[in-house]
Amino acid sequence: MNKHRILEHPVLGKLANQKEMTFTFDGKKYIGYEGDTIASALLANGIRKLRVHEETGTPRGIYCNIGHCFECRVTVDGKPGVRACLTEINRNMVIESGKQHSTPFKPTDNEVDLPRTYSEFENIYKEEKEG
Amino acid sequence: MTNKNHAEVAIIGGGIVGCAIAYYVSKAGIDCMLIEKGDLASGTSSRCDGNISIVDKDPGFDSLMSLASQELTAELEKDLNLPFEYRSLGSILVCDNDAEMEVAKQWVNIQNQAGLKFKLLDRTDIRQESPYFADDIPGGLECETDSLINPYLFCYSLIDKAKQYGLKLHTRAEVKLVSKKGDFLIETTKGNFTAKKIVNAAGVWSPFIGKMLDIEIPIKPRKGHIMVGGRQKPIIMRNVMEFGYLMNKFQRERIADSKTLKHGVALVLEPTESQNFLIGSSRQFVGFDARIDYDVVQTMARRALRFFPKLDDFNMIRTYTGFRPWTEDHLPIISEVEEVPGFYIAAGHEGDGISLATITGKLIEEMITEKETTISIEPLRYDRFNKNAVTM
Amino acid sequence: MYDVLIIGAGPAGLSAAIACREWNLSVLVIDEFPKPGGRLLGQLHEEPDGKWWNGIEEAKILLEKAKQLNTEIRCSISAHHIEKNDHGFNVYTNEGVFEADNLLIATGAAETPAPLPGWTLPGVMSIGAAQVMTNVHRVRVGNKGIVVGVNVLSVAIAREMQLAGIDLQCMALPALNPVTADYGNPVKVMEGLLRIAHLAPSAAIRFGSSFLKGDGAKDLAVKFFPKSGVKMWGMPIHLRKAVTRINGKNQVESVTICDISAKGEIIPGSEKTVEVDFVCIAGGLYPLAELAAVIGCPFQYIEELGGHIPVHNEQMETPVEGLFVAGNITGIESGKVARAQGTLAGLSIANRVIGTDGQLENQIQQAKMNVKTIRENATIQFHPGIEKGRNQMEETFYNILHG
Amino acid sequence: MDKVIICRCEEVDLEEIKETISKYQCSAREIKLRTRAGMGYCGGRTCRPALNAIVAEISGEKLRHEIPLKIQPPIRPVSLGKIGG
Incomplete structure (x- = not known):
């Protein structure tokens, strides 16, 4: 999972001593770091697609990353419409991607x-x- | 060649009532213009829900009028070109308690006797309607003929067709002065217009138009709130209201908490074509103050949760308010005004503007062309209030 | 009930909180991001004097100070509505209702989109999103990407991504459409680029900035803009290429890029496909003022400040009694200006709570001067004509108050 | 020509918006009602500047001081349960 982490940075320094946390996304287990948002933890694991459009089913991921666009909304522990970019992961958090609805x-x-x-x-x- | 600034009939107001009148009058081959101060459907008609219902009407004239409107709307679904999200699936009322259930039974009996398609729903039926209903709902009732439309799309659709029949549309033209010397002279922010006849279809703003001709129109704005839910999975197929809404409307005793009663809150839940949900509603007299009153919104949310507790995770994305044109006897004024020949009023539909728009349009057309009217217009006369003056 | 509630824990909000706490006001700061600091978090650029402006460190300094003053800061709280009542404000949030006599809205800015075919695909994000992911979360947004849209902000963030070791192919313009009319037009983009030319270690752009004063010269510069782009920190910046489409099935796989004329028109037959796994879109910023709108604050549309701005005066007061604004909501400028505005707003609020006080008056005067000085010395100017826009705002406020 | 989606939430594209404006000479608000652009989950935060730009470009009218698309609470989606408390 560290493949996508920026461990060394010429100005910001080293990223060290991160606490690991396990969570699930669509039933699969992943590891993130304490302080990660759902969006950053999933991206660090190479996952970009967070939901599909409710009506058309087109894939969506992070767009603004600061809570404005609501494109990254997922279901967290049964609660729908949670912004992945603003929600920090918790141990054993259960995250589900947004699904297509029938109309x-x-x-x-x-x-x-x-x-x-x-x-x-x-x-x-x-x-x-x-x- | 027709004059752009003159018409046989000028309709003031581009809400659903004005649009329906414009449609029927222009279809009858009459030279007609519509004058609207903002955009089409920019007032009450885009700040409401979309029921065309009998379910909540007293049997008799009220339900007769709605039934006529339902039939006309069904015809329009075929005649108009632009779709307006028409669905004829019936609607239901749910009861909060056994006392309401008792009245509901009587209600269904009375309606059935009047020949209307009503049916009582028991606990099992309610489960079939939606698995999201609270377990303790004792039942409700169904009216099979009720339908739903998207009100502003309906306006656009009516005008689209009316224009094909020759309607002259003047939007963003606010009426400043109306006078009569032979023809009517209508002075607006977009220039002057003349007409032989005027139909005042300005809804809650119709008293201002009336005043320009020294006519008092006893209509008051009654504010209603509606919440809009974000796209959700289907939870129910047709419009739901609570039976208490009816008790409220006809001043029968209703059991509910004090804020629900104070703000005139009653559940309305309308599933829309786009899988949003409209959740209402409230009724308040606060003049033209359009601000959202969060106390009312909270009360509406609680009321919705009383009937749909499983919707507590459903996200609401906006709230709006609209002014319903209230009259004292809850019937609209669809009438010529004797004092000013050629001046018609078609306003005061309160919460039934969507339900009654098409029949209103048809009636005005029939009055203007001096045909026999589809239904009696006697109960809708403007002068009915003179006998029993309303304090404004 | 607080003396003041501050919405937004960025440079403006935190500075205001500090000023208010120094005058012993009861303060609550809320922010919907899980960490305080706002968009300071993520900012990282080299100043002309060679020093690094590290937003994370700057945010830390503000936070330390706020903590020393026992400032209550609560994160992960989203305000969704505000009601004005007789004495103050009710702020409705996902964590309940907060009441305060005074309110400071310091919600910053949102990004303007530059819509392109395929921009809804996962892997396409706003340039600001990439900044937060890179510098705050320390996660690489992808292996190989492209920045679409060339402006002050995107150039700065592209540099930050490079620093983090992210492979950027190039920067190019978005294909022209009614939305991208400004940022897809090479001449207009050139104007913007020249305002940051002093930051670039590129002879071509520096050279450009020294003689490109007239409009004719700008057109010439665009005309002769090298086909291979101008390199800034080794990365090509193309003003004569535009991305016309983003391709992919479940996520970004490539972009289609074309040569364009000096006016931004696509040159037929020049289409090329570039494989990338992420795309950053940079349209620009606009003030995020929704909360001021729901209270009923009047607005002015001022292009120089970035859009619709809540009307306010030099002391950051709005015509709504007890409502103050500071930071990017008042116009798009740098974090340093936001910080200075925050301090000024905090002092203005203290003034409203405490009343006349000589020392406070002095501090307010000083804070006003400070905002001006910082603005004048700004390294990065987001919009030309900030001063003109600010003057228009002053006039509007005066007219509203005095008819 | 590829579709340029303007409103991401409701997937309304540029052609549809342009056609609607030229057919009905409509305001930003009327475009919203006719096409659903700006009526989605985000409250129009993402597409609002784009819609304004398109209307301005086609109508040739400068933006007015009044915000063209009314901002209505809740400005962030909030659950029925939270509202009802």
């Missing part, structure tokens, strides 16, 4: 009856997934 009301090419209840929606969605 049952978007107009589609084939005329189908829109689901009226959540149960109907679930059934259609299941069929789509299985089909």
Whole structure:
């Protein structure tokens, strides 16, 4: 994981004695340093893609890195919409990338009856997934 | 050749009511212009939700009017070119407690007797509607014909079509003075216009237009707040309101905490096409103070959580307020004004502007072309308030 | 209930907190970043005298001082709304509501985008993001990258990335579109570059700055700008090449780069693909003033200061009673100016709390002078005409107060 | 021609915005409502300057002192649970 760390710096000096911490991202274990944000810890592990756009599924990662753009939002210990760039990692933190959602009301090419209840929606969605 | 600055009919106000009137009047082949002080749909019509509902209307004239509007809107879905996120899935009301459930049962019976498609929902039905509902909700009811639109897209769509029928659109033209010498003279920040007839569709601002012709219009702004949620996974398919909203509206006794009652807060949750959620709402008389009152917002959030406790992690991305044009008897004024022949009012829809816009547009067109009206306009007359003066 | 709540623990916010604590005001500083210091953290550049300006060290100095004065600083707190009431302000945050008589908004700036096809791909980030990642988190943003957008900030940060051993292919302009009209136009970019020419160890640019005063000369300079770019610290800076597209499936894989005319138009057939795994986009900065907007503070659009600015006077007061502003929210300038403005704002707040005091008045006068001196001596000027913009703001404030 | 996304949150591209402006001569606010640009999760923080620049470029009008797209709280997304306290 130190491949991407800047251990030596001509002005800022050496990066030494960092405390390691284990966390998971989408079920896989990673090691970061104490004081890392989720964004920096994941990038240090070579991970750039943090979520996909909810509707289109296009990949997204860090953009502004200081909390303005919300592109890096992930789910942390079950809480959605957490900015990876502003949230420091904790031991055993469980992080999930942002996923695509279904949009049952978007107009589609084939005329189908829109689901009226959540149960109907679930059934259609299941069929789509299985089909 | 038509004169750009003159029309047979001038509509003042480019909200949903003005746009619907513009559509029907121009479609009838009448030379017509619309004058709006800002952009189209820049007032109440972009600061509200999008229900076209009967579910909360008293059976009789109120629900008849909404039903007519629903049918017209369904036709427009076919006639207009620009999509406006129309969905006809019905809507539901949920009850907070057993007392409300009792009234709800009666409500469904009355509506069914009136021939409307209402159905009582029990605990199991509520689970089917959304797994995010609180476990202790005793039930609710459904109105099958209710529909949803995106109000500002609907305005754009109506105007797009109206322009094809010849509508002259003047936006960013604030009306400063209206006078009548034969024709009406309308002086605006974008020049002067003349018209044979005027329709005042300026919503909460219609009293200001009325005053220019010495006409008192008993409409007051009633402020409502709405929160917008960020894109979320689907949680419910159709619009939900709480039954208490109805008790509130018709001054029946409602059990809720003091802030909920004080701010006129009642749950509204509307899933939108883009998978955002509109969460409301409140009702307050505070003049034209559009500022967001966070105490109200907090109360709305608590109210939403009472019915949807599992949504506590859902992120809200903005809040807005809009002014609903309130009248004392909760019915709009859709009427010619006898004192000033050729002057019509189509305003005062309070929270039903979206529901009643199309029927309002149709009625005004019928009045102007002197046809028989689709529904009776007697209860909507301007002079109904004269008998029973309202203090402003 | 605090005498003053300060939003933003950057150079302006911390300096203000110190000034307020020195006058014994009760102060709370909040910031949404997990560490205090704001964008001082990450700044690293060589001054003309050869000394290093190390923002992390500068932030430490401010923090030490604030700590000695028992200043309450809380990080990871985001304010999402502010209400003004009769006596002061309610500040709504993810950690509850804070109340204060006075409020200083020192939220700094946000980055202006330079949108390009493919800029939503992971691996494309703003230049500021790269700075924070490199110098604060000490993580390399990639193995091989390119900086799109050539301006004061991006040149400085490109240098910082080089120092950290990151391989930058070059700097080039973004392809022209209505958004990038200014930063995709070689002549306009040249103007900006000349303002930092004194920092560059490059004969070509230094030479340029000595005679390029008139507009005609600038056009000439662009025309004859070397095809291979001008090297600054060994890295090519291209004014006659633009990135037209960022390519990749799940993340950045390459960029498409084209030759451009002196006006920024793409020269057909010049398309080349350069393999990179990261792209930094530099559009510029604009004042981040949302919180002032939700309170209802009036604004002025002043291009020289970087955009919409909350109206304020020389003492950093706004027309909203008890509301003060300092730092980049008042106009895009250096961290040193922000620090001086912060001190001045802190003293102005102390003045509002304490009332007339001779010593305080003297300090305020001095702080005012200090802001001016630092501004005049600034090594890096983000916008030309800062002084003109500042004067316009003074006039506006006067007109609002006195009709 | 490749799409240039302007609003990242709602994935609204430059062509759509340009077409909307020239078709309806609309203000920044109306573009927002018609295209959803600026209506997303970030509150318009990222695309706001871009939208202003596009409107200014096409309409030829200089920016006014009033902020073109109204800023509405919460200026950072906040959960229903946090708001409700």
